[in-house]
Each structure stands twice: as C-alpha cells, then as structure tokens.
Amino acid sequence: MISEHAPAKINLALHLRRRRPDGYHDLESIFAFTAFGDTLSADAADGLNLTLAGPTAASADVGDDNLVLRAARALAAAAGVTAGARLHLDKQIPVAAGLGGGSADAAAALRLLNRLWGLNWPLERLATLAEPLGADVPVCVHSRTMFGAGKGEALSEWPYNQAGTPVLLVNPRVAVPTGPVFAGWDQQDRGGISAGIGLDRLRNDMTAAAVAIQPVIADVLAALTAAGEAELVRMSGSGATCLALYADDAARDRAAAGLAGRGWWLCPTRIIGPDSGLR
Structure with a gap:
C-alpha cells in the first residue's frame, strides 16, 4: 500500500x-x-x-x-x-x-x-x-x-515564499456551504491582486457574506486579532475556518492556548513549500 x-x-x-x-x-x-x-x-x-x-x-x-x-x-x-x-x-x-x-x-x-x-x-x-x-x-x-x-x-x-510560516487554523465548528456565500456577495469589484501589495492590504471578499450566514465567524476573527502577535488574520475560502500567520511557532502556540476552552476547532500548523515531496 x-x-x-x-x-x-x-x-x-x-x-x-x-x-x-x-x-x-x-x-x-x-x-x-x-x-x-x-x-x-x-x-x-x-x-x-x-x-x-x-x-x-x-x-x-x-x-x-x-x-x-x-x-x-x-x-x-x-x-x-x-x-x-x-x-x-x-x-x-x-x-x-x-x-x-x-x-x-x-x-x-x-x-x-x-x-x-x-x-x-x-x-x-x-x-x-x-x-x-x-x-x-x-x-x-x-x-x-x-x-x-x-x-x-x-x-x-507567487513570487514570495511563504514556506515554513507558522499558521493557526480556527473553525467554530459550523459548516458554510460555498454556494450561498457566493450568492451573498455584493457584486462589487474592489480590484485585483498585485504582487507589489502587501498581504495585509489584501482581503477575502467572501467574508461579509459568510458572516451573514454564520455570525460566529466574526467572533473568531476578532478573537484572533485580540490575541495579538498575528501578522495576518483572515477567513479562508468561503469560511468558516479562519487563519492567522505568525513570525514563529511560540507566538502561534500562545494564541492557540489563549483560544482554548471556547469549543472551537484549533489546528496549529505551518505552510508547506514546493519541496513537500508531492509527486
């Protein structure tokens, strides 16, 4: 096998x-x-x-x-x-x-x-x-x-190598179907992505529609921001999982410890790169 x-x-x-x-x-x-x-x-x-x-x-x-x-x-x-x-x-x-x-x-x-x-x-x-x-x-x-x-x-x-970056994934244990989130988008084109723009100035345009379906997503984003030390806090895809990027494992793990006890799904991990061994 x-x-x-x-x-x-x-x-x-x-x-x-x-x-x-x-x-x-x-x-x-x-x-x-x-x-x-x-x-x-x-x-x-x-x-x-x-x-x-x-x-x-x-x-x-x-x-x-x-x-x-x-x-x-x-x-x-x-x-x-x-x-x-x-x-x-x-x-x-x-x-x-x-x-x-x-x-x-x-x-x-x-x-x-x-x-x-x-x-x-x-x-x-x-x-x-x-x-x-x-x-x-x-x-x-x-x-x-x-x-x-x-x-x-x-x-x-993508010209910037993110491999090895510590990331904390948090899901409030709710499912969000992709179709209704796309349907809830306000249809406003707020511009594209350029490699010259920092990640912190980019966005996830599906966030508002996902929060309208599952308001707890806003609670997760707020908690990750309030925990401090995160270099980026963002919802992933159509939700409900949110992510936070950190400078090192210790900062990520402190954030995870601070969010424990809320009943949310937490996953400390890291971003992989092209040398991950996929064939």
Missing part, C-alpha cells in the same frame, strides 16, 4: 471580480497549503472502491459522486487504465470549512494513482485533467503557494 498527503488549502487573499455567464465567478487568489491535511492510501484491486475513517469522515460523502472516486475514474479514462485500486481516506480536514478538503482529496487521488498505475504524468498534466472536477482541484494538485485567476484554475507562481 502506498499513501499520499492531501494538504489543507488556505486562501491568503481572495478577491472576487465578476460573476460569469457559466455560473462561476472570476476571482483572484493567493493559495497556500499546510502541513495539516488528510491522507489517502491505495493498493491494487480489480475495481475502484473507497473507505473512510478519521474524525471528520462521518460528514463526508462516500458515494459514487465522491471527488476521490470521480478523480480516479477520470484518470483511468484519460490514461486508458483498466486496473483498479482499493482506496482508503483518513479524513482530518473539516467538511465545508473553506479548506478545500474535497478538492485536496481528489488531487491526492490523481497523484497517488499516477504512481500506483505507473503513469508518470507530470503535475501540470494532472492539473489540466483536474479542471472539470472543481475550481480548486488544479491548484490542490500542485499543493504549493500559487496565484490563481479565472475560476482559480489559471495558475502562476
């Missing part, structure tokens, strides 16, 4: 530009990935099947529409593979949390089966195959800090 890490995705910035005729939104985002995530394992089998375990497995869909199985079928069809795989997902990432858990798992399936089936496709080819699976799946194939435009699939390198 071989395994593959599925790093949680975070958005260091997320600017919405316009709603497209196909129902998606043009956006600009700085994606980053964390050492925290799910783990997907596989060994050879006649057919394709998936089992789940882990603290958030009960909230995930294990049916035929699961993104891991959809990714596996897409790769098998594209590569003309008739072999199967027995897949097992250790689910740690909260569901509907703005951390791209389903997309990360689908991307991990593509990388893992690429190895299991001996295809040796480059990540760029896997990312292209991933586009119909969801807007975040292509960047999750790469799982490193990148700039995304279009639906999020038009990817380019």
Whole structure:
C-alpha cells in the first residue's frame, strides 16, 4: 500500500471580480497549503472502491459522486487504465470549512494513482485533467503557494515564499456551504491582486457574506486579532475556518492556548513549500 498527503488549502487573499455567464465567478487568489491535511492510501484491486475513517469522515460523502472516486475514474479514462485500486481516506480536514478538503482529496487521488498505475504524468498534466472536477482541484494538485485567476484554475507562481510560516487554523465548528456565500456577495469589484501589495492590504471578499450566514465567524476573527502577535488574520475560502500567520511557532502556540476552552476547532500548523515531496 502506498499513501499520499492531501494538504489543507488556505486562501491568503481572495478577491472576487465578476460573476460569469457559466455560473462561476472570476476571482483572484493567493493559495497556500499546510502541513495539516488528510491522507489517502491505495493498493491494487480489480475495481475502484473507497473507505473512510478519521474524525471528520462521518460528514463526508462516500458515494459514487465522491471527488476521490470521480478523480480516479477520470484518470483511468484519460490514461486508458483498466486496473483498479482499493482506496482508503483518513479524513482530518473539516467538511465545508473553506479548506478545500474535497478538492485536496481528489488531487491526492490523481497523484497517488499516477504512481500506483505507473503513469508518470507530470503535475501540470494532472492539473489540466483536474479542471472539470472543481475550481480548486488544479491548484490542490500542485499543493504549493500559487496565484490563481479565472475560476482559480489559471495558475502562476507567487513570487514570495511563504514556506515554513507558522499558521493557526480556527473553525467554530459550523459548516458554510460555498454556494450561498457566493450568492451573498455584493457584486462589487474592489480590484485585483498585485504582487507589489502587501498581504495585509489584501482581503477575502467572501467574508461579509459568510458572516451573514454564520455570525460566529466574526467572533473568531476578532478573537484572533485580540490575541495579538498575528501578522495576518483572515477567513479562508468561503469560511468558516479562519487563519492567522505568525513570525514563529511560540507566538502561534500562545494564541492557540489563549483560544482554548471556547469549543472551537484549533489546528496549529505551518505552510508547506514546493519541496513537500508531492509527486
């Protein structure tokens, strides 16, 4: 059996530009990935099947529409593979949390089966195959800090290396469906992302709509700010997970200790870089 890490995705910035005729939104985002995530394992089998375990497995869909199985079928069809795989997902990432858990798992399936089936496709080819699976799946194939435009699939390198940055993830244990948050956006284009603008001057344009659905998100953002020492406090994706970046592990861990006891999900971790070993 071989395994593959599925790093949680975070958005260091997320600017919405316009709603497209196909129902998606043009956006600009700085994606980053964390050492925290799910783990997907596989060994050879006649057919394709998936089992789940882990603290958030009960909230995930294990049916035929699961993104891991959809990714596996897409790769098998594209590569003309008739072999199967027995897949097992250790689910740690909260569901509907703005951390791209389903997309990360689908991307991990593509990388893992690429190895299991001996295809040796480059990540760029896997990312292209991933586009119909969801807007975040292509960047999750790469799982490193990148700039995304279009639906999020038009990817380019981000010039600043965030690897190793300590980050605290906080979720108030509420789920926020992405669709209603997009629908609640005020449709105001407040400008795009430029590498010359500091992260602290960028934003997440989905925050107000997410807070309207789950007001506790505002409490999390306020608590992270009030704890002090954070270099950046922001909601990730469509919420409800919020993140804070720190200069060192000690500052991050002090913030985590200060937020303990509220019943929120806390995850001290760090941003990973291109040397994370993904294949």
